[in-house]
Amino acid sequence: MFAGIFNIIGLLLVSFSLFKVTPITIILSTGVGGLLIGMAVLLYLKVVIQDLRKQKIL
Amino acid sequence: MLEENLVKAIGIGLCVFTILLVVYTIFFRPKSFLEDITARWLLLFGFVILSPLAYLLSFAMVFEDSKTVSFCNSCHVMESRVENLKNPDSEYLAAQHYQFRWIANNQCYHCHTDYNLFGGFRGKIAGFRHVWAYYVVGYELPLKIYGTYDNQICLYCHGPVRNYQELEEHQDYLKDLDLSKKSCLGSDCHIATHPKERKKSGL
Numbered sequence A: 001m002f003a004g005i006f007n008i009i010g011l012l013l014v015s016f017s018l019f020k021v022t023p024i025t026i027i028l029s030t031g032v033g034g035l036l037i038g039m040a041v042l043l044y045l046k047v048v049i050q051d052l053r054k055q056k057i058l
Numbered sequence B: 001m002l003e004e005n006l007v008k009a010i011g012i013g014l015c016v017f018t019i020l021l022v023v024y025t026i027f028f029r030p031k032s033f034l035e036d037i038t039a040r041w042l043l044l045f046g047f048v049i050l051s052p053l054a055y056l057l058s059f060a061m062v063f064e065d066s067k068t069v070s071f072c073n074s075c076h077v078m079e080s081r082v083e084n085l086k087n088p089d090s091e092y093l094a095a096q097h098y099q100f101r102w103i104a105n106n107q108c109y110h111c112h113t114d115y116n117l118f119g120g121f122r123g124k125i126a127g128f129r130h131v132w133a134y135y136v137v138g139y140e141l142p143l144k145i146y147g148t149y150d151n152q153i154c155l156y157c158h159g160p161v162r163n164y165q166e167l168e169e170h171q172d173y174l175k176d177l178d179l180s181k182k183s184c185l186g187s188d189c190h191i192a193t194h195p196k197e198r199k200k201s202g203l
Helices: A002-019 A023-054 B002-028 B037-065 B076-086 B093-099 B107-111 B119-137 B151-158 B162-166 B168-172 B174-178
Strands: B139-141 B200-202
Touching: A002 A023, A002 B002, A002 B037, A023 B037, A023 B119, B002 B037, B076 B093, B093 B107, B119 B139, B151 B174, B162 B168, B168 B174
Parallel strands: none
Antiparallel strands: B139 B200
């Protein structure tokens, strides 16, 4: 759930910089947006690995 | 321009598609994604492939856009300089380069970035320093360049030109000009690049 929210906010920031290029939108999209997208991937992987461990597959 | 707009449209489309995919998978599929193998694959596709792809596309686009004169002009402090660039009565060096299209486009970027392997990278670092000064620590007018201006930026275009090589004054100072020990501007040489702002500090 959090991964999805992070990913959506990250993508909104990324797409916002494509509409309006200013120093602030660039920092928000490449910095904050990238961080949120990265965190979403890590959270997703964490949940999937936890689930696989629970099922004793890993 | 058309190509740029197309890439931008693809980037925006990719972002919208990924957002819709993630929203649908998390909020609208009947089962939780942990119990639903299709949802897991959809999220994996959205998180690991589509999102980074959208990010990289946007990254490339915005960094290309950040070279334009209009981008430099998005900071209030640059307005007077860009106005002067476009003023038909201006005799300043930057305005001449801009109006006669001696540099075809991205004129600010070309004159403020070294023509070497890490020139673009150093330009970006200097850009972040500008943003920091503009929004956080403040700055003082008239603006001053960090360190000494590298004459090699001028010489990249003017160096191989016959007029430059044959002029006696250039011959006299060839080494100093080459090493940026002597500026191309001032004295009896070339006029200033930009008009000076009145003294004040700002944030």
